Amino acid sequence: MRYFYAGALALLFAGCDLFEYHPYEVRIPDSDTNLNAKAIARIQQTTPATDTLTLILMGDTQRFYDEVEDFVSSANKQKADFVMLDGDITDFGVRDEFEWIHDIMRKLNKPYLAVIGNHDLSGNGEKVYKKMYGPLNDSFLYRDFKFILLNTNSREYAFDGNVPDLDWLQKQLAGDDFQRAVVISHVPPFDSDFDKTLAAKYNETLYSSGKVNLSLHGHLHAFRDTTYNEGNIRYLVSTSMNERMYLMVKLWDDQVEFKKIFY
Amino acid sequence: MMRHLSIVLFAAFVLAAGASASAQDSTQQSTRKWYAPDVAVAQYAGSIGFVSVGAGYSVFHDKAYVDLLFGYVLPSQAGGESLQTLTLKFTAAPWKVRLDERTELRPLTIGTFFNYTMGRQYSSDLPGWYPSGYYWWSEAVRVNIFIGGNISRTTPRWKNVKRAALYYELGTNEIKFVSYVQNTEHLNIWQILHAGIGVRAHF
Numbered sequence: 001m002r003y004f005y006a007g008a009l010a011l012l013f014a015g016c017d018l019f020e021y022h023p024y025e026v027r028i029p030d031s032d033t034n035l036n037a038k039a040i041a042r043i044q045q046t047t048p049a050t051d052t053l054t055l056i057l058m059g060d061t062q063r064f065y066d067e068v069e070d071f072v073s074s075a076n077k078q079k080a081d082f083v084m085l086d087g088d089i090t091d092f093g094v095r096d097e098f099e100w101i102h103d104i105m106r107k108l109n110k111p112y113l114a115v116i117g118n119h120d121l122s123g124n125g126e127k128v129y130k131k132m133y134g135p136l137n138d139s140f141l142y143r144d145f146k147f148i149l150l151n152t153n154s155r156e157y158a159f160d161g162n163v164p165d166l167d168w169l170q171k172q173l174a175g176d177d178f179q180r181a182v183v184i185s186h187v188p189p190f191d192s193d194f195d196k197t198l199a200a201k202y203n204e205t206l207y208s209s210g211k212v213n214l215s216l217h218g219h220l221h222a223f224r225d226t227t228y229n230e231g232n233i234r235y236l237v238s239t240s241m242n243e244r245m246y247l248m249v250k251l252w253d254d255q256v257e258f259k260k261i262f263y
Numbered sequence: 264m265m266r267h268l269s270i271v272l273f274a275a276f277v278l279a280a281g282a283s284a285s286a287q288d289s290t291q292q293s294t295r296k297w298y299a300p301d302v303a304v305a306q307y308a309g310s311i312g313f314v315s316v317g318a319g320y321s322v323f324h325d326k327a328y329v330d331l332l333f334g335y336v337l338p339s340q341a342g343g344e345s346l347q348t349l350t351l352k353f354t355a356a357p358w359k360v361r362l363d364e365r366t367e368l369r370p371l372t373i374g375t376f377f378n379y380t381m382g383r384q385y386s387s388d389l390p391g392w393y394p395s396g397y398y399w400w401s402e403a404v405r406v407n408i409f410i411g412g413n414i415s416r417t418t419p420r421w422k423n424v425k426r427a428a429l430y431y432e433l434g435t436n437e438i439k440f441v442s443y444v445q446n447t448e449h450l451n452i453w454q455i456l457h458a459g460i461g462v463r464a465h466f
Contacts, residue, residue, distance in 0.1 A: 019308035020457035022334070023405060023436065024380065026342030065446035092400060092438045100442075100450065123385065123402050127342030158392050 023094045024124035028131050032102055036134040036149070039111035043082050043142050053143055054080040056110075057184075057247040059218040060088035060240035061101050062119050067241040068104045074263035076109045078248060081142070083108055086218035086238060087117025087153075087186025093125020098132055117186040117219065118153040118193060137165055139172050144179040145251065146211075148172050152185040152202075154195035166198060166205050173209035180254060181211045188217040188235055190228050200229070207231025214256050216249070223260065302463050304330050309432055309459020310407065311350045311378050312336055319352075321465065328354040328463070334378075352376035356413070369413045372430070378405045400438055409434025413463070426465040433458050 021027070056075055061068045075083060085105065090097035098120075105112050116129050116136050130136070136151040150164050157163040164185065173181055183206060189199040206212040207230065217224075217237045223245065224237035234256060239245045250257045295301070300318035307314060312334020319330030329352070336346035354374035362368050379387075385403040389395070415428035435443075439455035 018433070018453075018456060018458035020310045021308055021313040021336045021340055022310060022346050022348065022380070023438070024346060024385075025336055025340050027340055063442055063445060065442075065449035069449050091442070094438065096439065096454070097442065100454065104449070122398065124342060124346075131342060155392065158390070 020096075023092075023096070025095055026124060026127050026131055028095070028099075028128070032099065032132055034134055035102065035132055036113045036138060039082065039113045040140040042111040044140070046081065048081075048143060052250050052252045053145060054078075055249050055251070056080045056083040057216050057236065057238045057249055058083060058085055058241065059238040059243075059246070060117065060119075060221060061085060062088045062091040062097075062117075062240070064241035065100060065104065067244060068101065070244070070263055071241060071246060072104055072107050074261065075246065076107075078261070080110055080248065082110055083112035084184055084216065085112060085114040086184060086216060087115045088119045088218060088240070089114050089117065089129075090122075090125060091119050093120050093122035093128065095124075095128050098125075098128050102132065113149065115149050115184055115186055115218075116151050116153065118156050121153055121156040137168055141178055146172070146175070146178040146181040148181060148183045150183055150185040152187045152189070152194055154187070154198070155193045159195050159197075161195065161197065163195065164198060164202060166201055169202075170205055170209075173205065173211060179211070180213075180251070181209065182214045182216065182251070183212060184216045186217065187219045188215070188224070188237055190226070190235070191219060193219070203229040203231060203233055206233050213254060214249075214251070225258075301466050302328070302330070303466070304332060304461060304463050306332060306334075306459050306461030308457070309409075309461070310405070310434070310436065310457045311348050311376070311459070312346070313340055315348075315350065315461075317350070319463070326355065326357050328352070328356065328374075330354070330463075347381045349379045349381070350376050354411070362414075365417050367415045369415075369428075372411045372413065372432075374409050374411070374432070374434075376407050376409070378407065378436075379403055380405075405436045405438070407434050407436045415463075415465075423466060424464045428463045428465075429460070430463060431458060431460045 089101050114133050120129050139146055139148040152164040154163045187193045189202045213233055215233055215235050220237050221240040223239050226235050238247045245260055245262050248259045248261055300320055302319040302321060304317045304319055313336045315332040315334035317330055317332030319328055321328055332350040334348040334350060338345045354372050356369045356372040358370060360368040380403050387401050387403045389397060409432040411430055411432035413428040413430035415426050417426040433456055435455045443450050443455045
């Protein structure tokens with residue numbers, strides 16, 4: 001009988017991932033690494049059926065697991081090229097939370113990418129994000145578009161003037177292998193968590209490139225649609241998942257059209 | 264600074280434990296200083312380190328334990344840089360079952376511990392460039408609750424060790440717990456639990 005209990009206990013420990021070394025550990029299975037790069041490869045393999053490109057913009061998933069589950073069922077019924085999770089994947093930046101969200105999001109029937117949010121930078125979150133999703137600033141080409149993922153969580157870097165990295169952004173926008181570009185980041189430039197010494201320059205970097213008229217965000221937990229500055233850059237902010245809403249964003253030539261979907 | 268101070272204090276504590284252990288083998292219980300720990304601890308996992316070592320006391324006639332542990336996570340397990348932690352742990356072990364004259368089972372222990380992760384990048388309270396209340400939790404301090412059990416044995420063949428216990432713990436911390444209570448449909452209780460096993464040697 002004693003051996004039975006010992007055996008049952010050993011099985012229990014081996015079977016569940018129970019032996020945690022630390023909430024901030026970065027032990028990630030290979031299948032859950034480089035998720036953005038893997039998603040980009042899938043996106044680039046698809047052949048477009050129409051001239052219009054559709055992306056789903058979803059906001060903060062932090063601690064809203066039940067709602068993210070419902071989001072996935074809703075998004076799976078939509079026709080879209082890919083899903084963009086616009087930061088604050090987690091609340092505390094711990095490995096378990098990243099895994100819990102990915103376990104739900106992997107059920108999507110289309111590729112998804114995630115941008116880094118301020119909450120994801122708490123604790124050891126930056127290292128977990130890099131291992132699971134990839135570089136904090138990243139970009140990819142799809143059809144005539146370049147999509148640029150940018151870290152705009154300035155407050156997490158004590159407003160040191162390096163976040164967002166506008167020199168990098170400018171170089172990304174200088175290429176000639178695309179017609180239009182869309183910049184996706186967590187904190188919008190009109191929020192107090194965005195370095196206010198860089199906010200105007202961010203807007204200027206976009207419109208002086210002549211290729212951008214759309215900047216996508218999360219963070220506010222509320223919907224916003226605004227062109228607050230010169231150059232007519234449109235800023236779209238999607239809600240957090242507890243609001244049970246996401247945006248279907250359609251892009252063709254230099255046109256932008258979006259629809260709110262409630263689920 | 265805080266980190267160095269913590270390590271020095273911890274080292275002093277463990278040295279006191281070591282000194283009391285070596286003093287023990289020839290002399291009486293009464294010669295031990297009241298503050299000298301009477302237990303050495305080594306633990307695997309349990310959310311405080313890959314491996315942790317420390318010292319502690321048995322109090323209330325061995326019905327409760329107080330332990331201080333230093334935990335270490337290898338750089339390869341933490342994204343390139345090691346993690347070092349200090350843990351202050353309180354365990355209640357009120358029930359005892361004697362299996363034979365040398366073996367005791369504590370079927371249920373209940374406890375709490377505070378885990379402090381060292382390093383300036385893990386702030387204990389919110390740095391000045393955040394508005395107050397911006398984040399409600401501390402990056403450096405985790406509060407855990409756990410249940411567990413242990414089985415202990417003694418043998419006259421051991422010179423310095425009066426008794427050795429093998430224990431396990433199963434618990435969670437405040438940030439996983441708050442994630443769970445808001446998402447009981449999606450998360451199940453096993454996803455927020457973590458386990459550790461260890462040995463406690465009584466001198």
